[in-house]
Amino acid sequence: MNVTLFGLGYVGSVTATGLAVRGHRVIGVDTDEAKVATINAGRPTVVEPDLDALTAEAVASGALRAATSAAEALADSDLSVVCVGTPSAGNGSTNLTFIRRVVTEIGRALAGTSRPHTVVIRSTVPPSTVDEIVVPLLEQASGRRIGSNLQVAMCPEFLREGSSVADFFDPPFLVIGGSEAAAAAVRELFGFVTCPVHVVAIRSAESVKYASNAFHALKVAFTNELARLFRLLSVDSREVMAVFVEDRQLNISPAYLRPGFAFGGSCLPKDVRSLLHLARMNTVDMPVLGGAMASNDILVRDLADRILQAVDETGGGNRRVALLGLAFKHQTDDLRESPNVELAEILIGKGLEVRIHDPVVAPAKLSGANLQYVQAKLPHLQKVLHDDPAEALLGAHVAVVSCAQPQVVAAVLDAAPPVVLDVDGRLAPLERLAGYQGVGW
Ligand SMILES: NC(=O)c1ccc[n+]([C@@H]2O[C@H](COP(=O)([O-])OP(=O)(O)OC[C@H]3O[C@@H](n4cnc5c(N)ncnc54)[C@H](O)[C@@H]3O)[C@@H](O)[C@H]2O)c1
Structure with a gap:
């Protein structure tokens, strides 16, 4: 392809350089x-292992050259790759000045021409930037409409400085946001990589990059935060983390990374609280772990607010709410520190008529610490718990569904309450209901 970068x-x-040595004709601007x-x-403009020889080879072969003018570069170009900086502004927002300028330049250069062109945003930009800034500027400056002869794609870059050449040729995946036609052009551009390719919504492509960098930052902060505490307890955090990362089932894995509801149960809150207590005793600040607890609490309060707002919108006419799923996760009757119990407690306290169904929870069978917890939080559980999900849903304005059992899903589909809040994320059949809302999607 003829590429302008x-x-x-x-x-x-x-x-x-990488695109040029893989067979494209590249003009860098x-x-x-x-x-x-x-x-x-x-010569390359930055210091990176292996880049000197590759750049020399690409320029000597004529596959790569550079220019200061976009108009000249774009005359015969099939595709633009935008890699300009998106630095932080003083208030933390992303400065999109360079993106705006480049996109406008590309648009102007395309004006009056009809050669098909695809613009690929490689810079890291906040979700909505492509839809709300790039596309309007490009259409305005070029006089074209996104469609047949003008395409836009978001394709975030995941390389790391210090190993960027190796990362460029062997990325973890290729994430492309855009139409099929735009994705086809990007696939052709990166035809030399063997990694999985994910074609997703443009906003998802923008967001995958932020999710990745936020997670990397979180991991570093988490590990060093634990290390600061462990050191004072004569624990070698290097040994701990070397073993920790060996667990590919729960620790370094997709587990616990599915959007849904708050964590709970008899272990996570208790053990995080215990670590925070140890930290206080040793005068160690642990804002990441403290933040995890605070963030979890906010999730429950936010959901309660959404439900109360939905009920308020009925003018108080229908205060009935069905909670489908009470335990902190499927297939258990452990109610200790279940966020669903917290939610029920808040809603009942606010005067809503809450009816609950959980296929696994039977009050008569609860015992020990589990029973004590429920007696303290929901003393009238017996009265609000229904064996049949249809009974719990009877006349409900809002259904909060955290349970994917087929009989529960069928009952919700049948009752079709005006508001259905999916807090599980695996309830695809419910999406056909007019009142369907995801807790975080
Ligand atoms: N550095 C990384 O490791 C890395 C990794 C992945 C993604 N990213 C993202 O990629 C983007 C680029 O990062 P970088 O580190 O390469 O930035 P950089 O500051 O090193 O390079 C940006 C270049 O854009 C040029 N530029 C600015 N306006 C221009 C214009 N109108 N026309 C042509 N060129 C123009 C600048 O002169 C500069 O050379 C950023 O969005 C960044 O967040 C960076």
């Missing part, structure tokens, strides 16, 4: 004349 910094320098001259002299 904007921004010859850390990402752009590696990407331009940068406003910085020194960077343009550096590339044209066969």
Whole structure:
């Protein structure tokens, strides 16, 4: 492909060279004349292992050159790759000035031409940027409409400085946000990679990058936070974490990374509280772990607020709420620290008429600490618990569904309450109901 690449910094320098040595004809564009001259002299603009030889090879073969003018570069181009910086502004927001400028330049250069062109945003941009900023600017400046001869895709970059060349040729996956036609162009561009390709909504593609970097940041902070406490307890955190990462079933795995409801049960809250107590005793601040507890509490309160708002919107005419699922997860009757019990307690306290069904929970069978917990939180559980999900749903304005049992799903479909809150995320059949809402999607 004939490719124009904007921004010859850390990402752009590696990407331009990598695409050129894999058979594309690449013109790199940068406003910085020194960077343009550096590339044209066969040298990369950044220091990265293996990049010098590849850049020299790409420039010597004629596959890569650089320019300061977009108009010249775009004349014969099939595809633009945008790798300009998106730095933090003073208030933490993302400065999109360079993105706006480049997209407008691309649009202007395309105006009056009809050669099909795909614009690929590789820079990290906040969710909605492509839809709300890139597309309007591009359409306005080019006089074209996104469709047949103009496509836009979001394709975030995951390379790491220090190993960027190796990462570029062997990424974990290729994430493409955009139409099938836009995705086809990006697939052709990266035809040399063997990783999985995920074509998703543009906003999802924008967000995967943020989710990834946020998670990396969280992991580093989490590990170092634990290490600060463990050191004071004469624990070698290197040994702990070396074993910790060996667990690929629960620790380093998709487990606990599915959007849904708050954590609960007899272990997670108790053990996090215990660590926070140890931290206080040793005057160690643990804001990440403390934040996890606070964030979990907010989730329950937010859901309660959504339910109360939905009920308020009926003008108080229908205060009936069905809770389908009471235990903290499926297939258990352990109610200790279940966020659903917390939710029921808040809603009953606010005067709503709450009816509950859980296929596994039978009050007569509860015992020990489990029974004591329920007696303290929901003393009248017997009265609000229904064996039949249809009974719990009778006349309900809101159904909160955290239980994927087929008989529960069937009952919700049958009752079709005006508001159905899915707090499980695996209740696809409910999505056909007009009142369906996801707790976090
Ligand atoms: N650095 C990384 O490791 C990394 C990894 C993945 C994603 N990203 C993302 O990629 C993007 C680029 O990051 P970077 O580290 O390469 O930035 P950088 O600052 O090193 O490079 C950006 C380049 O864009 C150029 N530029 C600015 N305006 C321009 C214009 N109008 N026309 C042409 N060129 C222009 C600048 O002169 C500069 O050379 C950012 O959104 C960043 O968040 C970076």
